[in-house]
Amino acid sequence: MEEQKKNKMEGRISSWHRKLTRYQNYQSDWMEQMRGTLMLVSTVIATMSFQVAINPPGGVWQSDSNTRMGCVPNTTCKAGTSVIAFGSSDQKLNYEIFITLCTISFSASLTIILLLICGFPLSNRLVMWMLMIYMCISVYCTVGAYAISIGMVLNKLDLVPLFIRYYAVYWAGLFVLLCLILFLRFLFYLFIKFLELCLKCVSK
Template sequence: MKGVRWRNWMEDKRGSLMVVATVIATMTFQIAINPPGGVWQAKTHDQQGCEAVICTAGAYAICIWMILNPLKKLVGTITLYYALFWGGFPVLICLAIFCRLAFWILKRFSRFLCCPHKNITGSV
């Protein structure tokens, strides 16, 4: 009876980790739809319409974004596959989630440096 409860607990834990990994993967690929800093909506004399704000921030900001975004995607994808196929070692999955969170925070900080006229929530 004790082995059955242990097995059910592990299956429940695996299911929970799969949900978390799926949400992380979904958030990871959101960047393709919404570039950092948003998109210029209006076309005026000093800015072009339909251009990503990060492109006007300079090469340094683009380099930071191009390094952190693939790392974040890689960690999210590895977490998803690891939870899907191997499912054990929740400590490693938690470490991967922590790494992804660290990359996300660094990316948000670099966005704030790139676009100081916007606050961190994205409103003007």
């Protein structure tokens, strides 16, 4: 009787383990198939970040300028430098944050491209998690850079603060949702390991 219960329990655990492992393997295969898409998306984001950094909102000074030409007092604005970088203190701060976000997004995208072209298997969990983290960093830095650029270019419009507020709420909510999904996937992984441990204990 005890042997039958043990075999029945082992069969149920084994069945659940097979189903969950099959799903897990499907996820790994799906990630391998998405390699080209990840490369394309990373390349597009890297290109956008690079272009925005060298062609900032507001443009660049076409020639060395002084106060009479619109430059801030006691400053010579060099040709090829950003116009907003020589604006008010608020504009300078926004521009510095903007460039920082673009740089982080650009670097994260290049890291993804490098990981992909080096041929690391996406079935490897460490590589997969690294790609997910870097992709999230790249996307969210691009989101932040877009919001700041809108604020810099359209700061005189009353609608802009409201737009940025709802824009931030949307992406913050999406971030929380993604974190929840990743946490559930981590629990899923732990559950599979728990089933494997149970199988070992029952089979003894």
